[in-house]
Amino acid sequence: MTKKKTDNKTSEEKFISAGKVVTAIKSETFHFTVGLFCVIFGVYMLLAFSSFFFTGGNDQSILSHPNPGELLETGNRIQNYAGARGAQLSQFLINDCFGISAYLIIVFLIVTGMKLMKAYDFKLRKWFAGCSLLMIWLSIALGFMFEGTFQDSFLYPGGLHGYNISLWICSQIGASGLLLGLLITAILLGVFFSKSTIQMVRKLFHPSLPKRKKKMTDERTESVQSEASQAIKKERENKEESHTIQEETLPTTDDDKNKYTEPKNGNYTDSKPNEIELTVDEQPANHSHTEDNEEEENLMLMQMEQEDLQPNQQLEEPSFEIDDNHNEEDEEYHGEISQPYNPRLDLEHYQFPTLDLLNSYGDHEPTIDMEEQNANKDRIIKVLRSFGIEISSIKASVGPTITLYEITPAEGVRISKIRNLEDDIALSLSALGIRIIAPIPGKGTIGIEVPNANPRIVPMSSILASKKFQETTFDLPVALGKTITNEVFMVDLAKAPHMLVAGATGQGKSVGLNAIVTSLLYKKHPSELKFVIIDPKKVEFAIYAPIEKHFLAKLPDGEDAIITDVTKVVQTLNSLCVEMDTRYDLLRKAGCRNIKEYNAKFINRQLNPEKGHRFMPYIVIIIDEFGDLIMTAGKEVELPICRIAQLARAVGIHAIIATQRPTTNIITGTIKANFPARVAFRVASMMDSRTILDRPGAQQLIGKGDMLYLQGNDPVRVQCAFVDTPEVEKIANYISRQQGYPTAFMLPEYIDENAESSTVGDVDMNRLDPLFEEAARLIIYHQQGSTSLIQRKFSIGYNRAGRIMDQLERAGIVGPANGSKARDVLCIDENDLEMRMNNLKN
Ligand SMILES: Nc1ncnc2c1ncn2[C@@H]1O[C@H](COP(=O)(O)OP(=O)(O)OP(=O)(O)O)[C@@H](O)[C@H]1O
Numbered sequence: 001m002t003k004k005k006t007d008n009k010t011s012e013e014k015f016i017s018a019g020k021v022v023t024a025i026k027s028e029t030f031h032f033t034v035g036l037f038c039v040i041f042g043v044y045m046l047l048a049f050s051s052f053f054f055t056g057g058n059d060q061s062i063l064s065h066p067n068p069g070e071l072l073e074t075g076n077r078i079q080n081y082a083g084a085r086g087a088q089l090s091q092f093l094i095n096d097c098f099g100i101s102a103y104l105i106i107v108f109l110i111v112t113g114m115k116l117m118k119a120y121d122f123k124l125r126k127w128f129a130g131c132s133l134l135m136i137w138l139s140i141a142l143g144f145m146f147e148g149t150f151q152d153s154f155l156y157p158g159g160l161h162g163y164n165i166s167l168w169i170c171s172q173i174g175a176s177g178l179l180l181g182l183l184i185t186a187i188l189l190g191v192f193f194s195k196s197t198i199q200m201v202r203k204l205f206h207p208s209l210p211k212r213k214k215k216m217t218d219e220r221t222e223s224v225q226s227e228a229s230q231a232i233k234k235e236r237e238n239k240e241e242s243h244t245i246q247e248e249t250l251p252t253t254d255d256d257k258n259k260y261t262e263p264k265n266g267n268y269t270d271s272k273p274n275e276i277e278l279t280v281d282e283q284p285a286n287h288s289h290t291e292d293n294e295e296e297e298n299l300m301l302m303q304m305e306q307e308d309l310q311p312n313q314q315l316e317e318p319s320f321e322i323d324d325n326h327n328e329e330d331e332e333y334h335g336e337i338s339q340p341y342n343p344r345l346d347l348e349h350y351q352f353p354t355l356d357l358l359n360s361y362g363d364h365e366p367t368i369d370m371e372e373q374n375a376n377k378d379r380i381i382k383v384l385r386s387f388g389i390e391i392s393s394i395k396a397s398v399g400p401t402i403t404l405y406e407i408t409p410a411e412g413v414r415i416s417k418i419r420n421l422e423d424d425i426a427l428s429l430s431a432l433g434i435r436i437i438a439p440i441p442g443k444g445t446i447g448i449e450v451p452n453a454n455p456r457i458v459p460m461s462s463i464l465a466s467k468k469f470q471e472t473t474f475d476l477p478v479a480l481g482k483t484i485t486n487e488v489f490m491v492d493l494a495k496a497p498h499m500l501v502a503g504a505t506g507q508g509k510s511v512g513l514n515a516i517v518t519s520l521l522y523k524k525h526p527s528e529l530k531f532v533i534i535d536p537k538k539v540e541f542a543i544y545a546p547i548e549k550h551f552l553a554k555l556p557d558g559e560d561a562i563i564t565d566v567t568k569v570v571q572t573l574n575s576l577c578v579e580m581d582t583r584y585d586l587l588r589k590a591g592c593r594n595i596k597e598y599n600a601k602f603i604n605r606q607l608n609p610e611k612g613h614r615f616m617p618y619i620v621i622i623i624d625e626f627g628d629l630i631m632t633a634g635k636e637v638e639l640p641i642c643r644i645a646q647l648a649r650a651v652g653i654h655a656i657i658a659t660q661r662p663t664t665n666i667i668t669g670t671i672k673a674n675f676p677a678r679v680a681f682r683v684a685s686m687m688d689s690r691t692i693l694d695r696p697g698a699q700q701l702i703g704k705g706d707m708l709y710l711q712g713n714d715p716v717r718v719q720c721a722f723v724d725t726p727e728v729e730k731i732a733n734y735i736s737r738q739q740g741y742p743t744a745f746m747l748p749e750y751i752d753e754n755a756e757s758s759t760v761g762d763v764d765m766n767r768l769d770p771l772f773e774e775a776a777r778l779i780i781y782h783q784q785g786s787t788s789l790i791q792r793k794f795s796i797g798y799n800r801a802g803r804i805m806d807q808l809e810r811a812g813i814v815g816p817a818n819g820s821k822a823r824d825v826l827c828i829d830e831n832d833l834e835m836r837m838n839n840l841k842n
Contacts, residue, residue, distance in 0.1 A: 028118075028354050028356060029356075031116045031117070031118070032116065032117050032118070034113075034116050035112070035113040035114065035115070035116025035117035035118075035119075036113065036117060037113070038109050038110070038112050038113030038116065039109075039110055039113035039114065039117070040113075041109060042106045042109035042110040042113060043110075044082060044086065045082075045086075045089065045105070045106045045109070046103075046106050047081050047082045047086065048080060048081070048082030048085075048086030048087065048089055048090045049090050049093075049094065049102065049103060049106065050081075051079075051080045051081040051082060051086070051090075052080060052086075052087070052090035052091070052094060052155075053155065054079075055078075055079035055080045055081075055087070056080075056087075056090065056091070056094075056095075056154050056155060057154040057155075058077075058079050059078050059079055059080055059087040059091070060091065060095075060154045062076070062077055062078060063078075063087060063088060063091050093105065093159075094155070094156070094159060095154075095155065095156050095159060095160065096159065096160050097139075097159045097160065097161050098135050098136070098138075098139040098158075098159045098161055098162065099138070099139050099142050099143065099156055099157045099158040099159030099161070099162050100138070100142060100157050100158075101134065101135040101136075101137075101138035101139045101142065101158075101159075101162075102135065102159065104131040104132075104134055104135040104138075105131070105135070107131055108127055108128060108131040111124070111127050112124060112127075118351060121349075129192070130192065130193060133189055133192065134189060136161075137182070137185055137186065137189060138158075138162075139158045139159050139161050139162035139165075140158065140161075140162050140165050140166050140169070140178075140182065141158070141162070141166075141182050142157040142158030142159075142162050143156075143157075143158025143159065143161070143162025143163040143164070143165065143166040143167075144158070144162070144166035144170070144175075144178060144179075144182070145157070145158070146158060147163065147166065147167070166178060169181065187201060340603050340604055340605065341602060341603045341604075341605055341615065342603075343525075343527040343528065343599075343603070343615040343617075344525050344527050344528075346527060346741065347525070347526055347527065347550075347738070347739060347740070347741070349738070349739065350525060350526060350550075350738055350739070351738060352522060352523075352525075353521060353522055353731045353734050353735060354734070355461055355464060355465055357727065357730040357731050357734055358459065358460050358461035358464065358723065358727050358730075358731075359459060359461065359724065359727055360459055360461050360462070361457045361459040361461075361722065368398050369452075369453065369454070372452070372453050373396055373398070373403070376396075376403065376405065376450055377394055377396070377405070379429060380394065380405055380407070380429065380448060381394070383425055383428040383429055384407070384418075384425065386428070387421050387424065387425065389409060389410075389413055389417065389418060389421075390409070390410035390413060391407050391408065391409055391410055391413075392408045392409065392410045392411070393407075393408045394406070394407050394408075395408075397484055397485045397486075398452070398486075399452075399482065399483065399484035399485065399486055399717075399719060400452075400455065400456045400457075400458050400482050400486065400719045401451060401452055401455035401456065401702065401704075401705075401706055401719045402449050402450065402451055402452060402484050402702075402706070402717060402719070403449070403450050403451075403452055403484075404447050404448070404449050404484045404485075405447070405448045405449075405450065406440060406443075406445045406446070406447055407445060407446045407447075407448065408444070408445050409445075409446065415438055415439050415444070415446065418436075418438045418446050419438040422436045422438060425448075426700075429448070429450065434448065434449065434450055434451075434700065435447075435448075435449040435697060435700045435701075435717070436448055436449075437449070441713070441714050449484065449717060451702045455702075455704070455719075457722045458481050458482045458705075458719050458720070458721050458722060459721065459722055459723075460479075460515055460518055460519075460721040460722060460723035460727070462721075463479045463481065463482070463488055463515075463519070463721045464479060464518075464519065464522050466479075466488045468487075468488040468490060469488060469490065469519070469522075469523075472490060472523070474490065474491075474492035474494065474495075475492060475493075475494035475495075475596065475618070476492055476493035476494040476520060476524075476529070476618055476620070476654065477490055477492060477493075477519060477520070477523050478490065478491050478492070478493045478496075478516050478519050478520065479515065479519040479721060480512070480515060480516070480679070480707075480709065480718055480720060480721065481515070481705065481707075481718045481719045481720040481721040482718065482719050482721070483716060483717065483718055483719075484717055489709070489716065489718045490519075491677065491709070491711070493516075493520075493620065493654050493656075494618070494649075494652070494654065496654065496676065496677035496711065497648075497649035497654050497676075497677075498644075498645045498649075498654055498655045498656070498657075498674060498675045498676070498677065499516075499654075499655070499656040499657075499675060499677040499678070499679060500656075500657055500658075500659075500667065500671070500672070500675040500677070500678045500679070500692065501513065501656060501657070501658040501659075501678075501679040501681075502658065502659050502660070502662040502667065502678070502679070502680055502681070502683065502688075502691075502692045503660065503662075503679075503680060503681025503682055503683055503698070503707070504660060504681070504682055504683050504684050504688075505660045506703070507681035507682040507683075507701070507703045507704070507705075507706075508681050508682075508703065508704055508705035508706070508707065508720050509658055509660065509681055510540050510624075511705060511720060511722060511723060511724075512658075512679060512681065512705065512707065512720045513540075513622060513624065513656070513658055514723050514725075514728050515720060515721045515722075515723050516622075516656065517531065517544070517622070517728075518723050518727075518728065518731060520620065521547075521551065521731060521735070524618075526550040526551055526735075526740065526741070527615070527617060528617050528618060529551060529617055529618045529619075529620065530551060530552065530553040530617050530618070530619050530620070530745040531544070531551055531552055531553065531619075531620050531621075531622060532552075532553050532554075532563070532572060532576065532619060532620070532621040532622070532747070533552065533561070533562045533563065533622050534563045534564075534569050534572065534621070534622065534623040534624065534629070535562055535563070535564055535624050535625075536564060536566070536569075536624065536625045536628045536629055537564075537624060537625050537628075538564045540624055541562050541622070541624065542562060543725060543728050543729050543732055544562060544728075544732055545560070545561065545562055545732075546732045546733060546735070546736035547732050547735045547736055547740075548561040548740075548744045549736075549740030549741050549742070549743065549744060550735050550736070550738070550740040550741070551735070552744045552745065553619060553744060553745035553746070553747050554572075554744045554745075554746070554747065555568065555571060555572055555575055555746075555747055555749070555750075556746050556747070556749050556769070556800070556803055557749075558572070561744045566629065566632050566633050569623075569629060569633065569637060570633055570636045570637060570640075571750050572747065573621075573637065573640035573641060573644070574640050574750040575747040575748055575749065575750040576619070576621065576640065576644055576648075576653060576747060577640050577643050577644060577750075578747075578748040578749075578750055579619070579653070579747055579748050579799075580643075580644060580647060580648045580651055580653055582748060582799075583595070583616060583651035583652070583653075584647075584650075584651055586598065586612060586613060586614075586616075587650070587651060589611070589612075589613075590602075590606075590607050590613065593650065594650045594651075594652075595616050595618070595650065595651055595652035598616060599615060599616055602614070602615050602616075603615070609788070609791075609798075610788040610792070611788070611820070612787070612788070612798055612802075613798075614797065614798045616651070616652055617652070617745065618652040618653075618654065619652060619653045619654070620654050620655075620656065621644070621653065621654070621655040621656065622655075622656050622658075623641075623655070623656070623657045623658065624658050625658070625659065625660070626657040626658060626659040626666065627659040627660065627661035627663075627666040630665070630666050631666075638668070638670070638671070641655065641657070641671070642670050642671065642674055645671070645674030645675060646674055655675075657671075657675065662680075662683055662688040662689075662691045662692045663688070663691060664691055667691050667692065676711060676712075677709070677710070677711045678692055678693055678709070678710045678711070679707055679708075679709050679710075680692045680693050680697075680698035680701075680707060680708045680709075680710070680715075681698070681701065681703070681705070681706070681707045681720075682698060682699070682701040682702065682703045682706065682707075683698045683699050683701075684699065685699055686699050693708060693710050693715055694710075695715070697715060701717075705719055705720035705721075705722060706719060706720075707719075707720050746797065746799050746800050746803070747799070748799050748802070748803065749803050749806065768807055769800065769803060769804045769807060771790075771794055771796070771800075771804060772804060772807055772808070772811075773837065774794070775790045775794065775801075775804045775805075775808065776808055776811075776813050776827070776833055776837075777830065777833065778790065778793055779808065779813065779814060779825055779827075780813070780825060780827050780828075780829060780830060780832075780833055783825050784822045784825065785805070785808070785814035785815065785818075785822050785823025785824060785825050786822040786823070787801045787802050787805045788801070789822075790804055790805065805823070809823070811836065811840060812826055812836060813825070813826060813827050813833065813836065814826060
C-alpha cells in the first residue's frame, strides 16, 4: 500500500516536474534567448560566408590538407574573418553543398531568431519551405550555368550538390530538358511566393486576358464580400444571443449561483467544487482533481502563448457598410475603406502580458485534511446537539481559506430555531471567521463557514490561467478570486457597473484593487481601455506610472498620470463628466444606445470621424482612499462621482472607489445607491459591515483577502486572488517596454465656470497646446475653422483637436462654434496672427 503510494507520488512528482520543464521551454525568456542566439549565429555565418569569397582560395589549400592539429592551433594560417570554424563552415555549406544559395540558410536563421524574439511575426513554415526550395533550385541552376568553371576556381557557385545534380539530370534528359525543368520550377516557385505570378504568366500568353479576369474576380469578390458580411451579421446575432443567455445565467442571487455552480451546468472543469460528504465514509478524490487542474493550466499556458504570438488574430473582421452622408472630404478614406477600422492598428505589435510574469506561490491546489474536517464535523454536531438540534447530514465544501459545512437538519427541526441560536452557535464554535447562513438561499439547509487551519493563497496566476478567465466574453472581465467551492469568481465591470471596495486597513484592499487592474490588463488592448487612477496616499498606485502612455488617462496639463493632488482630483472628475457628456452627444448623433453599439458602428466605418466620431476606449476610474477625499473636498468630489455613477455606464465609464473608513458620512446614501457592486474586506464592527453591505457579516471575515461580494440579494464569500507589488511592477514594465502612444489618453479640458470667465483673449500662454501656433496657421491658410481639419493634419485625437479649437477661440483667432458648420476664421493672414500672438505673449 505504502509502496503504491510512493509510486504514485513519484509519478505525480515526475508529472509535475515534466510540466515545469514544458512551461520553462515555452517561457518567453527561453524563446528570446534561443532567438537571439539564432540571430547572432546568422550574423557570424554572414561574416564567414562573405569573407570566404576573398579568402576561400587560400584557406581551401589549408583546409583540404591541414597539418595534424593545425586547425586547432592559435597560430593557424586561416585567413577567414570568422576563423577556422567559419572557414570550414563556409567551405562545407558553399562549396560542398549548395553554393552561393547557402546564404538562404542565414536568411532563415535570422527570420527564425526574429520570430522567437517576437520582434517580427513571420510564418516560419512558409519561410522554411520557401528558403529550402529556392536554395535547391538556385544551387542546381548555378551548378548548370557554371559547370565549365568548376575545375578552374576555388569557388563552386552552385556547390557540389548543384554540380552533381545538374550533371545527372543532363545525362538523363539533356541540357535542354534541364533548362525547361528549371523554367517550370521557377514559375512554380514564383506561384508559391506570390499568386500574382499566375496572372503574369497568363498575361504572357494572352495580353488581353487580365481585364476580363479582373472583372470576373471583382464580381466574385463582391459576392464573397456580401456572403462574408452576411455570415458576420449572422455570427454577430448569434453572439448577441449567447451573450443575452449568458447575462441571464450570470449569477445574481445565490439561488442562481447555486444553479451556476452545479457541475452538470458548469463548463469549467477547472473550478470543480471540492466537496465531501461527511456522513459517508469516503476518501476525498482531490488527487485527480489536482492533476486535472495542473494539466488544464498547462493547456491554458499554451493557449495564452499561442494567443500572444498572434495578438491581432481576432481582429481580422472583413465586413463594412458605407455611410450615405459622406461629404467631399471623404475622398481621403478611399485607401482604407474596404477594411473595417482596426482600433488596435496604432499599437498592432502590442503583446499582452504573459503569465510567467506572475508568481505561482507554490502548492496552491486545494487539499483536504480529513482529520481537521472530522474534528470540525464532530464539534458542529456536538454544539448543535447541545442546543437540541439534531442533524441528518453534513456536507463540506473545502475552499482555499474557508470550509462551508452544509447541514441538513433532522426532520422536525425548524430552521428559524437555528437562526435564533445563530450567535450562541457561533460563540460555541468560537473560531474567528465563523459565519452562519441560515438557510442557504434556495435550499432547506444551513451553512456554517469555518476557517481552514491551513489557509491557501489563491495566486492571481492560477485565476488568469483558468479556462473561465481565458474564455470569458465579458467586456471588462474582473477576476476577483475563488469562491468557497473553488470556483473562479469573475464579474463584468461593464455590467457591475460601479464598485465600492471597503475594509479596515491591512485586510487586502490594495491587493484586491491590484487584482482588478491586473485582470483588466491581461485582457484589454491599450486602445480599448484607459484608467484614471486617483491615489491620495501617493504610494499605492505609483507602480502603474510606467504604463502611462499605454493605459492611463490624464488632464491635458496634468504632469503625472497618477493623480494625488486634491484640486487635480476635482478637475479630473469634472473633466470626466465633460467626457461623459461628449460621449453621450456622439452616441445620440450615431443613434446608438451604448458604447458597444457605437464602437461596433465605428469599426464598420458607419460613423464619420470627420464629424467628431472616434473609437471610444472604456475608462475605469479607480479612487483609493475615497474617505480622505470626501474629508478634504466633500461635495466637490461627491457631486461629479455621483453624476458619473448615475450616468456613465452606457458610455463606458466605470468607477471603483475604495475606502478604509466605511462610515455613513463617507459612504453616503447617494453613493450607495449608485454603486451596486460592493466588496467588503474585513471590517472592525457590525455597523461598518451594515454600512457597506446593508447587513452584518464583514466583521466576521478572517482578513488577508477574505471578502464578501454583494451584487443583488446575497453576498458571496470569495478569497481574493493575491498579486504582490513586485508582480504588478513586472507587468507594468513588460507593458512599458513596448511601443506606446505618444502621450497618455488626454481627457477634455475642464473650465470651471465659477473661476474667472473665459472671454476672448483670455488665454493662459503657459497652458497652450504645443500645436497651438501651427494649428492657427493651418486654420488661417485654409480659412476654415474645422476641428476635424486639425485632427487630420496633425494626426491627433478629437479631444485634443477640440481643445486646440477652444484655445483658438479664446485667443480670438476663430469665432464660436457654429453648429455642424466650420467656425469663422477671424484672422485674415499670418501678419494678423503674428500681431495677435505678440499681444498674447505680452
Ligand atoms: N488575497 C490575499 N491573499 C493572501 N494574503 C493577502 C491577500 N490580500 C492581502 N493579503 C495580505 O495582507 C497584507 C495587507 O494587504 P493590503 O496591503 O492589500 O491591505 P490594505 O487593506 O490595502 O491595507 P491599507 O488600507 O493599509 O493599504 C498583504 O501584505 C498580504 O500579506
